[in-house]
Amino acid sequence: MTEAPPTTGLHHVTNICTDIEETKAFYEEVLGWHTVKRTQNYDDPGTPHYYFSSTPEGEPGTNVTYFEYPNSRGQPGPGASHHFAFGVEDRETLEEWREHLSEHGVRVSTVKDRTYFESIYFSDPDGLVFELATQGPGFGVDEEVPGNEEIDPFAGSE
16 A cells, blocks of 8 residues: 555545436435535536535535536446445345335336345436445455356346
8 A cells, every 4th residue: 555645535426417407306306315505517617516415514425416418428438437326224224215216216226235235226317327235244245256246237127
């Protein structure tokens, strides 16, 4: 390991959407998050930049932000995010989320055993993949043969 200066952890993640109002509705009405800031992209003035948080205060580490670029479409691959995950306490909470997402018309996977945790997958209105993952059993658990099983996140989706 290098002698890099310390960080405090993940501060926020910024994504791109095609319709900021649709994204806002998804975060507020489906995920139950708070819109904590509405501003513009300072690198591209005039482009909306919204901050969503799981808490009303929007502390660092709880924010997902979006720039709105209508009529745009990204390509998965190097330089792009594959997915991002939010934590939940346990399997029971995952099941509650599966039911909640389904009731809101969101296509959601079955619960997947990822060895280190269990998780479900779903997408936002623009197709960005989300994962909800349990706290345990944790990364101290090892697979018998690492990486020997392919898991399709959306196999068995509703």
